[in-house]
Amino acid sequence: EPEVTQTPSHQVTQMGQEVILRCVPISNHLYFYWYRQILGQKVEFLVSFYNNEISEKSEIFDDQFSVERPDGSNFTLKIRSTKLEDSAMYFCASSLAGSSYNEQFFGPGTRLTVL
Amino acid sequence: DAKTTQPNSMESNEEEPVHLPCNHSTISGTDYIHWYRQLPSQGPEYVIHGLTSNVNNRMASLAIAEDRKSSTLILHRATLRDAAVYYCILRDNKKGGSEKLVFGKGTKLTVNP
Numbered sequence A: 001e002p003e004v005t006q007t008p009s010h011q012v013t014q015m016g017q018e019v020i021l022r023c024v025p026i027s028n029h030l031y032f033y034w035y036r037q038i039l040g041q042k043v044e045f046l047v048s049f050y051n052n053e054i055s056e057k058s059e060i061f062d063d064q065f066s067v068e069r070p071d072g073s074n075f076t077l078k079i080r081s082t083k084l085e086d087s088a089m090y091f092c093a094s095s096l097a098g099s100s101y102n103e104q105f106f107g108p109g110t111r112l113t114v115l
Numbered sequence B: 001d002a003k004t005t006q007p008n009s010m011e012s013n014e015e016e017p018v019h020l021p022c023n024h025s026t027i028s029g030t031d032y033i034h035w036y037r038q039l040p041s042q043g044p045e046y047v048i049h050g051l052t053s054n055v056n057n058r059m060a061s062l063a064i065a066e067d068r069k070s071s072t073l074i075l076h077r078a079t080l081r082d083a084a085v086y087y088c089i090l091r092d093n094k095k096g097g098s099e100k101l102v103f104g105k106g107t108k109l110t111v112n113p
Helices: none
Strands: A005-007 A010-013 A019-024 A031-037 A043-050 A053-057 A065-068 A075-079 A088-095 A110-114 B009-013 B018-023 B031-038 B045-050 B061-064 B070-075 B084-092 B107-112
Touching (some): A005 A088, A010 A019, A019 A031, A019 A088, A019 A110, A043 A065, A043 A075, A075 A088, B009 B018, B018 B107, B070 B084
Parallel strands (some): A010 A110, B009 B107
Antiparallel strands (some): A005 A019, A019 A075, A031 A043, A031 A088, A065 A075, B018 B070, B031 B084
C-alpha cells in the first residue's frame, strides 16, 4: 500500500540554525500539507500546498517557514532560524484532491528538537 | 470551524465493541464528519467519514444521528492495536472551503486485555 514517508525521523539542531524536513507524498496525490504537534498538545495545521503554491496557511506559518516541491516527488518544510518553541513532531500529509470528502494520508513524522 | 465535543477518555476490553461519541451541534449542511485516529508515536490515520447516512468500512462503522448533531464511531471488536486517540473532525464541503484538518483533543481509548 502506498504511504507517505518522511526523513529524518529525528532531527536535533541548535537554536538559530536552519532545518529542512523532507517528505515524499503518495505519488499520484496533488495536495500536500504540513502539521505539527508539540509534545502533549493537539495536532496543528501549518500549511497546504497545491499546484506549486501555498493554498492556505495558519498563523503559526510565519516568515521563518517555507515550503517547496523541488523535484516533483519531494515536499520540504524549511525553518530558517529555529527557536526553542519549534521543537515538535512535524507531520507531512497528502491527499488526492482537496475536497472535504478526501482523506489525508499522514507520514510517520519527524521529531525536531531545538536546543 | 464548526466545533466538536468528545469525551477525554474511554476504556474498553479486548474483543468487545466500542462506541465513541461525538457531539457537533453547530454542524452545517455542507459539513462532512470525519474520524481520524493517532496510535502512540505515529501520525494521524484516517478511519472513516460520512455526510448523512451511516457508513461502514473495514476499520469501523459511523452512525450519524438523524439531525446530524451527533455521531458515533463504532469499533465492532476492539483489539489492543486500536488503543489510540480518536478525533472527530468536521470538514466543510462548500466551494472554496478550507482543506485543513482541525484537530481537537480527541478521545483517548484504552483497550484492556
